Amino acid sequence: MEKATLAAGRTLLVSGPASLVLIEGEAEVLGAPIKKEERLLVREDRQIPIEAVTNSVLQVSLGEVASRREFTGTTIPSSWENLANTTLELPNPKILAIGPTDSGKSTLCTYLTNMLLEKYQRVSVIDADVGQSDIGPPATIGLGTTDEYLLSLADLNPISMFFVGHTSPTLVKDKVISGIKKLMERSTGQDPLIINTDGWTTGDEACAFKARMISEVCPDLVAAIQTDDQLGSIVNATKTTAVIVYPPTIIKKRGREERRRLRELAYRKHLANSICRNIDFTQVKLVGAELRNGRLRGAPQKLNSMTGFLDDDELLLNIGILKGVEQKERIMKVYTPFRGLVKTIEFGAVKLDPSGKELTS
Ligand SMILES: Nc1ncnc2c1ncn2[C@@H]1O[C@H](COP(=O)(O)OP(=O)(O)OP(=O)(O)O)[C@@H](O)[C@H]1O
Ligand SMILES: [Mg+2]
Structure with missing residues (x-):
């Protein structure tokens, strides 16, 4: 443990795993004032920028x-600040954030949540990035709501979830859009309401998907993090107001393996x-499986599938893994933390072992 002094106007960028406590002064993280003596935890895959408002x-x-690194100024791009000001002028705005992977989408959503909490008592967030979802398990879409400032979207507990069963939207485009709407x-x-989306933005199919998402979700504003020209065509294809913003210069990128490891932890x-x-x-x-002559069809291929326990409204109550099928006894064995009454079970494409490891079939 060590003490760090941070002069007003300077930023301390801490890459996790780390823990921090503000002892003296005033400082902020992504627009949220830090409470004195409160411990902030930074996950291994994240970095947080602590900005000193006064000498701290x-x-x-x-x-x-x-x-940790220290430098003068802020890591929040001025385009994010302008976007926040625009959203603060809209009554109860519904904002859809789009951008490629590693462009800062989740951080932008966190920052916007914190900025909106200065005007509103509560802010809701839907995380529809099925590959790197921070609200609920991977391969699902989660809705959270908060009246407190956030360090990260992962601070939000899901109040409702939707089962997608895939960690990429490419084969389940309709499902992702209907999950957001639900x-x-x-x-x-x-x-x-702030909606975070997946980072699939390259190519005609991805652009058409995002354009359709915008027209079906009908946000008041699209916040588009631009790293290349791709988003321009998405934005031009819709009638919705879009604000183009830019990624921060300091992004902690994650490789494919790192992303998989994070999903497995989740x-x-x-x-x-x-x-x-x-x-x-x-x-x-x-759902995603059927019976024939009292037998579960294709049972061997379904082994280890991630499953979703759904309620009467088709919302996700909890997840599980199909571990076995005994056709004669009409029993399927599902490994799950879910203890409630089972009404609907949906089978996803993701395959898992009980430790959370993704299996390739
Ligand atoms: N303005 C910023 N200041 C400091 N660090 C930032 C900022 N924006 C993003 N980062 C860091 O960069 C990393 C990637 O950002 P983030 O997770 O927001 O991107 P993303 O587009 O949501 O990524 P993914 O495609 O994996 O969902 C994170 O560790 C985050 O803490
Ligand atoms: Mg993200």
Whole structure:
């Protein structure tokens, strides 16, 4: 543990895993004032910028692969500040954030949430980035709401979830859009709503998908993080007002392996306290699987599939993994933390082992 002094107007960029406590002065993270004596935790895959409003002193504890850098000024691009001012002028705005992977989408959504909390009591967020979702497990879409400032979207607990079953939107474009719309119905409608999306923005198909998402979701404003020309064509294809913003110069990029490792950590977290449940497959509604002559069709291929337990509104209650099928006994064995009444089970394309490891079939 060490003490760091940070002069007014300077930023301390901390890459996790790390923990920080503000001891003296006034400082902010992504537009949120830091409370004194409160411990801030920075995950290994993240970095947070601490901006000193007045001369400040922090206690900093860095993990093995953590790092810190200090420099003058802010890491928030001026285009983000202008966007925040524009959103603050709109009544209860619904904002859809689009941008390539590693462009700062989740951080922009966090920053906008914090800025909107200066005017509104609550802000809702839908994380529809099925590959790197921060609200709920991967391969799902989550809705969270907050009346407190956020360090990250991962601070939000899901109040409603939608099961997609894929970690990429490419094969489930309609499902992703209908999931966002379903969760929008679940948000209060009285609070500003920020929607984070996947980073698939390159190529005609991706552009058409995003353009359709915009026209179906009908946001008041599209916040487009531009790294190349791709987003221009998406934005031009819709009638919605769009504000082009730019990525921060300091982005902590994640490789493919890193992304997979983070998803696996998230599955593991959401599968904690699982048990193996025996479920009579003739007594529940199945989605993505069917019965023939009282047998579950294609059972061997479905083994280890990520499953979703859905409620009567087709919203996700919890996830599980199909571990076995006993056709004669009409039983499927599902490893899950879900203890409630099973009504509908949906089968996804993702395959997992109980430790959360993604299996390739
Ligand atoms: N303005 C900023 N200041 C400091 N760090 C930032 C800023 N914006 C993003 N980062 C860091 O860069 C990394 C990537 O940002 P972020 O996760 O927001 O991008 P993303 O587009 O959502 O990525 P993904 O495609 O994986 O969802 C994160 O570690 C984040 O903390
Ligand atoms: Mg993200």
